[in-house]
Structure formats: C-alpha cells, structure tokens
Ligand code: FES
C-alpha cells in the first residue's frame with residue numbers, strides 16, 4: 593500500500609479534525625495507476641457537446657488515460673465512439689477534428705472502415721487464414737448523453753449515465769442545458785495532479801486571494817446530491833461568469849427555479865468533470881489526466897442557443913471568455929506551486945477548514961473507489 597493508513601484515517605476523519613490527503617495521493621505513480629484501473633477505465637467521462645459534430649462523417653479525436661479514442665457521426669446520423677487505432681497493426685487512425693466523409697482510411701497500409709466502424713477495405717489479405725472482415729471492425733466504447741453532453745466509458749458494465757449522474761440533471765433542469773450551445777474552448781497543459789484542479793474548483797476559500805484581481809472573494813453553500821456528483825453554490829444574485837466591473841451582457845435564462853436564481857452551481861460530475869452553471873450560461877472544466885503530475889485542462893463555454901442569434905453575440909460573449917481564461921490561469925498558477933510543494937520530502941498533511949468540505953468529499957470518494 594503506497595499511502596500510510598494513519599494518513600488516510602486523518603484525511604477521512606470528521607471535517608473539524610480532518611487533515612488533507614498525504615502527498616502520495618497526488619504524486620505517486622502507483623496511485624495514478626490505481627486511479628486508471630478503478631476510476632478512468634470504469635466510470636463515464638465527458639467528451640464534448642453533441643452539436644459540435646452535426647454532420648455525417650464529422651469526427652473528433654481525444655486523448656484519454658484509457659488510450660486514444662475518436663467520436664464519429666455515422667451516415668445514419670448516430671454518434672459512435674471507437675478506440676482510435678487500426679485493427680491491422682495499430683496505427684492511430686484520426687487526429688484532431690474534421691470530416692472523413694463515408695470512410696476512415698488508415699494512414700499506414702490503407703485499410704478502410706465505414707463511418708459506423710465496420711471494416712470495408714483491406715488490401716492483400718486474401719491469404720490470411722481465418723481472417724474475417726466482420727470481426728475486424730473498430731473497437732467500440734459505450735456512449736450516452738445527458739442534455740447534449742456526450743459521455744463515454746471503457747467498460748461495458750456498470751450503472752447507466754443517468755444512474756451515475758443521479759439528481760444532477762434535476763438540479764440543472766431549469767437552465768435547460770439541452771438548449772445550450774458550445775461556443776468557446778481553452779485548453780491548458782497543467783503541471784499538477786488532476787484532483788488538485790477539481791478540489792480547487794470546489795472551494796471559495798482561495799478566491800479572495802488567488803483571484804483578487806478578477807472574481808474576488810466569494811461565499812458558497814454546499815448542496816446535497818444523490819449520485820456520483822458533488823455541488824456547491826456560489827451565492828450571488830448576478831451571474832459571476834463575467835467580472836464584477838462588467839454588467840453581465842446576456843440576460844438571465846428565463847424560468848430559472850428559485851435555487852438556480854440564487855447563484856452559480858459548481859459541481860464535479862465524478863471523477864473528472866466540472867460543470868459550472870450560472871444564471872446566464874454554463875462552462876466546464878474537463879480534466880484529462882495524463883500522469884500523476886500532468887493534466888490537460890479543457891475549459892469550455894456554452895450559451896443558450898437563442899443568444900447565438902443576437903447580432904452582437906460575439907462582442908457580448910467576449911467578457912465571459914476573458915473571465916474564464918483569466919481565472920483558469922490564475923488557478924493553474926497556484927496549483928502548479930501546490931504540486932511542487934507536494935514533492936517535498938518534508939511534506940506533512942495540513943489541517944482543513946470548514947470551507948474545505950468538498951475538497952475532503954472529493955478525496956474520500958476517490959479513496960473509497962481505490963479500496964485504499
Ligand atoms: S496499421 Fe492500419 S492498415 Fe496497417
């Protein structure tokens with residue numbers, strides 16, 4: 593066992609006497625390997641919004657701790673997710689994003705696949721004994737959607753996406769996320785463990801300090817959840833998706849329920865996805881773990897579809913994009929300092945504040961699933 597049991601006991605104690613997780617939780621390759629096995633290969637993870645691949649043949653390739661994968665819309669209009677490798681000798685098939693028309697052609701020896709994953713062409717395979725084209729289509733992953741958010745997973749069994757998300761869709765229902773459209777992305781390579789990003793995103797203890805030049809001090813309340821997600825709400829009658837020196841350029845979403853009107857929900861759809869849902873928009877922090885000390889962070893932003901029809905949409909959206917990027921970079925700055933400190937031979941877990949309740953909750957959820 594790579595972590596000291598007494599450290600784990602202290603980290604999972606009642607909050608008023610709990611300590612933070614031991615350094616190895618964030619720095620040990622053995623813990624990262626266990627997370628890959630028990631979290632990343634087992635649970636649903638977010639890919640993208642469905643509307644970003646509208647046409648047959650549209651595709652997007654993704655890096656993932658389980659290996660490269662690709663999402664493709666078939667000629668029948670159905671989105672499918674495949675392991676992004678050729679069944680001959682394993683070249684990557686597709687990079688980036690684009691449209692492959694009806695066929696995926698391997699760049700190595702030109703085997704070709706239909707856009708629904710079936711093997712189509714395979715030159716010079718006539719003599720291969722027992723070779724069956726039907727058995728050599730692309731390897732598929734399960735996918736599912738909530739309100740246009742496409743998720744996939746490597747395992748074939750386990751709870752459905754709806755069961756996994758529990759009452760998250762109910763909490764967000766009055767924002768009508770199914771009517772949101774993805775308009776902006778910023779991708780950052782961060783030299784820290786993925787859990788540090790999400791822990792940070794679930795507490796407002798740091799905001800008055802790290803974000804003193806941008807969003808400033810905030811207060812939050814923790815909301816009860818059912819399913820594999822956690823939630824706080826930053827209480828503010830105005831959207832905090834733009835800075836306080838800007839009047840939010842977009843109207844609030846019509847018909848928000850009473851709780852939703854009170855502020856912005858910050859959530860983690862466990863293990864790796866934050867939805868932040870304000871009164872006028874939503875954005876996400878999608879963490880793609882690369883190694884114990886490296887994470888790709890994708891920040892994405894969405895607005896209600898009707899806003900995109902406003903003639904000055906781009907100008908109005910700019911302050912949101914600016915805020916999302918600036919605040920994310922401020923967080924990255926402090927998180928990389930934290931990761932460096934966790935490498936100290938003299939590191940000892942510190943005491944938690946009542947404001948760290950969701951920091952602890954995230955760690956406990958991971959510990960429970962790793963069987964530590
Ligand atoms: S590896 Fe794809 S055709 Fe050979």
Ligand SMILES: [Fe+2]
Nearest residue numbers: 792799802923
């Ligand atoms: Fe922050």
